[in-house]
Amino acid sequence: MLDDFVTRALFAGIGTALVTGPAGCFVVWRRLAYFGETIAHSALLGVALALLGEIPLVVGIFGCASVIVLALYFLEGRDALPTDTLLGMFAYGGLALGLVVLAFFPTVRFNLNGLLFGDILAVSRADIAIVWGGGIVALFVLWRLWRSLLATTVDADLASVAGFRPERARLAFGLLLAAIIAVAIKIVGVLLIVALLVIPPATVRHLSRSPEAMAVWAAVAGALAVAGGLFASAELDTPSGPSIVVAALALFALTRIRRS
Amino acid sequence: MSADSQASSPVPLVRAGGIGVRRAGRWIFREVDLEVVRGNLVFLIGANGAGKTTCAKAALGLIDIDEGYVDRSPSLCVGYVPQRLAVSPTLPLSVRRLMQLTGRFPASEIDSALNSVGLERLGDPPVVNLSGGELQRLLLASALIRKPDLLVLDEPDQGVDVAGSDVLHSLIDAIRISTDCGVLWISHDLELAMKAGDDFVVLVPHEHEDRPLSRPDAV
Numbered sequence A: 001m002l003d004d005f006v007t008r009a010l011f012a013g014i015g016t017a018l019v020t021g022p023a024g025c026f027v028v029w030r031r032l033a034y035f036g037e038t039i040a041h042s043a044l045l046g047v048a049l050a051l052l053g054e055i056p057l058v059v060g061i062f063g064c065a066s067v068i069v070l071a072l073y074f075l076e077g078r079d080a081l082p083t084d085t086l087l088g089m090f091a092y093g094g095l096a097l098g099l100v101v102l103a104f105f106p107t108v109r110f111n112l113n114g115l116l117f118g119d120i121l122a123v124s125r126a127d128i129a130i131v132w133g134g135g136i137v138a139l140f141v142l143w144r145l146w147r148s149l150l151a152t153t154v155d156a157d158l159a160s161v162a163g164f165r166p167e168r169a170r171l172a173f174g175l176l177l178a179a180i181i182a183v184a185i186k187i188v189g190v191l192l193i194v195a196l197l198v199i200p201p202a203t204v205r206h207l208s209r210s211p212e213a214m215a216v217w218a219a220v221a222g223a224l225a226v227a228g229g230l231f232a233s234a235e236l237d238t239p240s241g242p243s244i245v246v247a248a249l250a251l252f253a254l255t256r257i258r259r260s
Numbered sequence B: 001m002s003a004d005s006q007a008s009s010p011v012p013l014v015r016a017g018g019i020g021v022r023r024a025g026r027w028i029f030r031e032v033d034l035e036v037v038r039g040n041l042v043f044l045i046g047a048n049g050a051g052k053t054t055c056a057k058a059a060l061g062l063i064d065i066d067e068g069y070v071d072r073s074p075s076l077c078v079g080y081v082p083q084r085l086a087v088s089p090t091l092p093l094s095v096r097r098l099m100q101l102t103g104r105f106p107a108s109e110i111d112s113a114l115n116s117v118g119l120e121r122l123g124d125p126p127v128v129n130l131s132g133g134e135l136q137r138l139l140l141a142s143a144l145i146r147k148p149d150l151l152v153l154d155e156p157d158q159g160v161d162v163a164g165s166d167v168l169h170s171l172i173d174a175i176r177i178s179t180d181c182g183v184l185w186i187s188h189d190l191e192l193a194m195k196a197g198d199d200f201v202v203l204v205p206h207e208h209e210d211r212p213l214s215r216p217d218a219v
């Protein structure tokens, strides 16, 4: 069954969306969209380092993103610069540095377009294993972090008084997000990954009565967008990553029209 | 201090000695002593910007202090009502879900906590739709449901109407007496503090000297 590349793409895409939906809820609630952008942009540096070190791309991207998450964690509040300025520096610094590093090694070839916009039709069985294996681990970690992260999202002081560790939850979620983005970049690419994090939760916000319900519905909405986008991409011969994002936006628009 | 709490010389729930907090190159407050024992109501009084919220957070260990010491009794259960709570409108959080945020409680306990702050007819609306006074009462209910040893209230009567404010005052007093918890109450109302409190601490905003304070006995 997994012989067909469209089926493989569907498996990988849905596996990704089932994780980015719930994780994306926290991105929306905690206003971390730009933080996600920064991690995604830094992926280019991760790719450059992975190609040079001859390690798997996912490992390079995650390693590089983790360093940036840690750096932001320790700089935030200690530095006089506002957070969005710090994020901008890391995002574009990572992107530019990655391109510069690659220019020193003209013999290294890789698919820049696939990195920027995703290459879901090229996923292998191994990629699917990474998406689903990693996805199950990511959902498990998110489930363990859930109460503490949710309390921290409402109020860090209240969470702290109740015995949670807001700082630790924040850092753990940052690293989790780095891992999720490192895996998901294959599907929709550096420039589109944040769309898969924020659009499904935004779509289901008004259908949800509780944070947990919103997480489940966001996973469903993401999976629908992947299926719809891949179907449209096959029918209309459009690029798959952007088609998934357009499908997610269409779903968002649909729920809004029905409301009004 | 009331006489009987002195007599049994109870271990304080929290005791801060000579604490000071310095941020952004200036001292927010210095040399503050604070002690809350079981069953006592201690007021923390001061004008806007005097550092009351900061001082209470320092006493709870929520922020780092730059001088002095804070002792809290081990495994202290704290109920904290922050001055402000800004719930993101994107978070679908209902009143009853908020009550469950820091622990699981049976519905009957949630009902009675909501009853005790006069929110029995509220139902279960989204928290973002509450009025300021309703939110304040809800925060108090979610602090009470934890059956705290120490209740820290940062201006709990803000936004609560006059009648409600009197009810709130007697409610907090009743809770203190029935559960024998200590209460640290932040307020602007010196009159209330002198009338109702066992003790009070006044924070005065002024330019705190940057050099180490010399103790009288060191002069």
Ligand SMILES: Nc1ncnc2c1ncn2[C@@H]1O[C@H](COP(=O)(O)OP(=O)(O)OP(=O)(O)O)[C@@H](O)[C@H]1O
Residues within 6 Å of the ligand: B023, B024, B028, B046, B047, B048, B049, B050, B051, B052, B053, B054, B055, B083
């Ligand atoms: N992290 C910080 N960095 C710099 N200044 C701070 C910080 N936290 C508090 N301050 C300053 O310390 C002062 C005291 O703040 P605080 O919130 O403790 O006052 P307050 O007594 O609770 O006032 P209010 O009655 O208005 O609630 C304010 O001037 C505030 O700007």
Ligand SMILES: [Mg+2]
Residues within 6 Å of the ligand: B052, B053, B054, B083, B154
């Ligand atoms: Mg205050």
